[in-house]
Amino acid sequence: xxxYMIRHVETKEFMPQLRLGKGYxxxxxxxxxxxxxxxxxxxxxxxLFGTIRNAHWAITAWxxxxxxxxxxxxxxxGEWDDTLTITNDDRKRTDLEIVLVNIEETGVVSIQExxxxx
Numbered sequence: 001x002x003x004y005m006i007r008h009v010e011t012k013e014f015m016p017q018l019r020l021g022k023g024y025x026x027x028x029x030x031x032x033x034x035x036x037x038x039x040x041x042x043x044x045x046x047x048l049f050g051t052i053r054n055a056h057w058a059i060t061a062w063x064x065x066x067x068x069x070x071x072x073x074x075x076x077x078g079e080w081d082d083t084l085t086i087t088n089d090d091r092k093r094t095d096l097e098i099v100l101v102n103i104e105e106t107g108v109v110s111i112q113e114x115x116x117x118x
Contacts, residue, residue, distance in 0.1 A: 001104070003100075004050075005047065007097050009095055010030050014047070016045070017045050018047075019040075052098060060093070062091070063093045
């Protein structure tokens, strides 16, 4: 099976697969440590894309929204005031590249075999 992964050119780090929570726009290994930013939201595997188009869209979204933080507060007159803080971290679309990977099945392991190996 052919999949696509996104790799940061400078650090060679692959875009990680995440649990729900903080989004991929916060991932920039050139500026911050991935484990420090995401902690237990990391699944420990690269994010896989089924099509090159989806990988390209992910790069476009990553480049479009660098580290945006939404928030807000209630003003003195009782209205809710939204705030959006965007921290420019000088990212460019060319900071990332798409890597084609071929994943092939090499065998089948039964559940009984897995239990025996433990």
